[in-house]
Amino acid sequence: MKQQLSQEQKKYLTYLKEKEPKTPILKSLIMAFLIGGLICIIAQAIHDGIILLFPALYETQVNTYMLIVLIFITIFLTGIGVWDEVGYLGGAGTFLPISGFANAIASPAIEFKKEGIIFGTCVKMFVVAGPIIVTAVVISVVTGLIYTIF
Amino acid sequence: MKEKVKKEQTVIFQNPPRVLGYYSLVGQKEGEGNFSKYFNQILKDDKFGESSFEKAERKILETIVFEAIKKAELEPSDIDLFLSGDLLNQIITSSFTARDFNTTFIGLYGACSTMAESLALASCLIDGNYFTKIACATCSHFSTAERQYRNPLELANQRPPVSQWTVTGGGCTVLGNMGKGHKITNATFGKVIDYGVKDANNMGAAMAPAACHTLLAHFKNTKTKPSDYDQIFTGDLGKLGSHILVDLLKQEGYELGENYTDCGQAIYKTTQQAYQGGSGCGCSASILNSYIFKKLSEGYFKKILFVATGALLSTTTTQQGESIPSIAHAVTIERGE
Numbered sequence: 001m002k003q004q005l006s007q008e009q010k011k012y013l014t015y016l017k018e019k020e021p022k023t024p025i026l027k028s029l030i031m032a033f034l035i036g037g038l039i040c041i042i043a044q045a046i047h048d049g050i051i052l053l054f055p056a057l058y059e060t061q062v063n064t065y066m067l068i069v070l071i072f073i074t075i076f077l078t079g080i081g082v083w084d085e086v087g088y089l090g091g092a093g094t095f096l097p098i099s100g101f102a103n104a105i106a107s108p109a110i111e112f113k114k115e116g117i118i119f120g121t122c123v124k125m126f127v128v129a130g131p132i133i134v135t136a137v138v139i140s141v142v143t144g145l146i147y148t149i150f
Numbered sequence: 151m152k153e154k155v156k157k158e159q160t161v162i163f164q165n166p167p168r169v170l171g172y173y174s175l176v177g178q179k180e181g182e183g184n185f186s187k188y189f190n191q192i193l194k195d196d197k198f199g200e201s202s203f204e205k206a207e208r209k210i211l212e213t214i215v216f217e218a219i220k221k222a223e224l225e226p227s228d229i230d231l232f233l234s235g236d237l238l239n240q241i242i243t244s245s246f247t248a249r250d251f252n253t254t255f256i257g258l259y260g261a262c263s264t265m266a267e268s269l270a271l272a273s274c275l276i277d278g279n280y281f282t283k284i285a286c287a288t289c290s291h292f293s294t295a296e297r298q299y300r301n302p303l304e305l306a307n308q309r310p311p312v313s314q315w316t317v318t319g320g321g322c323t324v325l326g327n328m329g330k331g332h333k334i335t336n337a338t339f340g341k342v343i344d345y346g347v348k349d350a351n352n353m354g355a356a357m358a359p360a361a362c363h364t365l366l367a368h369f370k371n372t373k374t375k376p377s378d379y380d381q382i383f384t385g386d387l388g389k390l391g392s393h394i395l396v397d398l399l400k401q402e403g404y405e406l407g408e409n410y411t412d413c414g415q416a417i418y419k420t421t422q423q424a425y426q427g428g429s430g431c432g433c434s435a436s437i438l439n440s441y442i443f444k445k446l447s448e449g450y451f452k453k454i455l456f457v458a459t460g461a462l463l464s465t466t467t468t469q470q471g472e473s474i475p476s477i478a479h480a481v482t483i484e485r486g487e
Contacts, residue, residue, distance in 0.1 A: 009346040016347065016355050019394060021311040028308070078304045087306020088423075094306050103306045111302035114202045128305060 028091050035086065036093025043070050043097070067098055074099040075106040104129040159338050159364070160371035166333035167276040168486060170283065170326040171222025173214045174439040176432070177292065177318030183418045188440035189319075190217065196293060196318055204238070207291040210320050210432075211236070211247045215287050218322035218439075224283065229253050229324070231284045233272055235264035236431055237295050237316075244288075261460030262357075262386050263340070264288040265321065265435040266479040269456075270337035272325045273481070282327050289320020290430030299350070299465055312352040314388045314429035317417060321432070321439030331486040332446050338368040338480040342462065350468040353476075354391025354414070354426055357459040360476035361387060362398040364457060368480045369404060376406050380451040383442060385434035385458035385478075386414030388426030413437040434458045446485045453484045 005013070047066040050057065057065070077083040083103050087094045094100055105125055112124035126133065155162040174189050181192030191213070198206040211234065219226055232251055234244035235258035248255035260267040268286035275281045295316040296303055325334070343363050347356040361384050369375060376382060376399075387395055392412035399406055413434045414427040438456055445451045457480040468474075 005346050009344075012345040012359065013347070015397075016352075016394070019390065019397075020352070020355070021390065023311055078306075081304060084304050084306045088308060090306075091308045100306065103304070107302040107304035107306075110304055111297055114204075128301065 031089055032091045032093030034093070035090025036096060039070075039090075039094065039097050039099055046070060070097075070099060071102040074102040078103050078106045079110065101129060101132065104132070157371040159341070159367045160336055161270070161274055161277075161339070162336045162372070163273055163277040163334065165277055165327065166335050166484075167273045167325045167327060168329045168333050169323055169331040169443065169483075170224065170329055171218045171220070171324040172322065172439040172443050173218035173221055174321040174436040175210055175214050175217075175289075175319055176436050179292075179315075179422065179424075180317055180319050180417060180428070180436065183422060184416055185437060185441050188444055189436065190440065193318070196291075203291055203293040203297075204242070207236070207238070207243050207289060207294050208246050210291065210318075211243050211287060211289045211322075212250065214289065214320050214322040214439075215247065215251065215285055218287070218324050219285060222283075222324040222326070224324065226251060226253070229283050229285050231256065231272070231275065231281045232287075233258060233268040233284060234287045235259050235268065236288060237261065237290050238298060258288075260458075260477060260479065261462055262290075262429060262431050262433065263458040263460030263477055263479050264431045265323075265438060266337075266385070266456055266458035266481050267460075269323060269325070269334060269481050270339060270479050273334045273337055276325055276327050279327075284325050285322060286325060287320065287322035288431040288435045290316055290318070290432035292316045292318045292430075295430060309425060310349075310351045311425060312349065312355070312390060313425045314351075314353060314386065314414060314427055315418065315424040316430040317386075317428040317433040317436065319432040319436040321435035321437075323439055323443075329486075332443060333484050333486055335482045335484050336372055337482070338364055338371065340364040340367075340478040340480070342475045342477050344473050344475040346473045348468075348471065348473045350463055350465075350474065352390070353429060353461040353463075353474065354386075354388035355394060356461050356463075356474035357385075357476040357478065358387055358391045358394035358398060361385075361391075361395050361457055361459045361478040362402070364478040364480050365395075365399065365404070365455075366402055368455070368457075368482075372482070376404055376409065379409060379453055379455045379482075381442075382406065382410045382455045383434070383437070383457065384410075384412045384414075385460070386427070386429040387412045387459060388414045388429065390426050391459075442483070446483065449485065451485065453482065456481050456483060
């Protein structure tokens, strides 16, 4: 059943739209750029550090190790309750790099530990990141099909 | 027996029930807020020494109920009814607390309006001579509400500017048919109002029309106006919601001025990261059972109107794209001798 809005409700919703405080878009964008950029610089530093320490590694291997280190740092900071403060400042800047994904998996895993390993941590681990995984799988299937056909 | 007086939504009590005792307890963040010196107890640890936040919330409710009974100089066995509600699914905090409390129990769900709802109901039951001493309590916890309604605590996300911060804390009032405490002279029960707000973060805007509706009915039925009260308190409309309420009442010809406070807007300092202000059952309950009753005792207020508002939504209805129905209940409290 579709809800029909009365005249009074419509009037209220229009009034509300004017009254509501807006998200400070410019400030959010600048902060996302700075924090997101900082994360990328740190990632680059890890990457270069790995090359310095292990010069024999291939480029793809270096990238993988860099991601693992970055994911570890994020999950560690999530665990000690620091990363949500970074996310509060950075917004999408913290969510877009792989650090955001790591946090999205780790935070519900910690949160639902009380409901047990299976029904808590394992089941709820993907409540936030689930849609990202589904989208990634669907897109790669579609891309693969297009690639095979053409 | 005297004839009971009821005008539409408003019940006027013939033998006003008295406040026998009250107790409030809040978490650390609320303890750093504007009302810190009025609360009976402030937690240093939001887990209250328990292993989960749900257990901590239950311990908060148990503490406030038994401490309020102690303040009323009664024994738990003297209480003949326990009225309580909370925000969690199946009101587990209240019913699990009632398990350890050997008395009759009625669980209530009015979301954040539970404090006013329980006081209004208890007053009817006492004035009707069915019960003599009733404990009315409610509490909420930021961390349990967050995980049920929103995101995991450690998820690094930004909240929209219209959102509110669930108060960790609660309050209990013991009402009785004797004594010389503050009295509840009348109560207005609210109707469920829905103005089509769908944003679950913007509860203040969803609840403001309900508060307006209840207040209009209350003023009409009791033949009073806002200036007849020393202070009018709304529950947890927040900064935006309380501005909307002032606007809505102005359109109806009622002016809310200096004597209007919203508990949600007032509970935190502006420097504390709380967006539009506090929300949750514990918000209005903790302020009523600390600041408001203490100021009434001091004689700073003589007559106040307490309107607690509740947004009756669930995560399921929000995800299915439904709007937020809201309710508000009002009680008039007058200073005892």
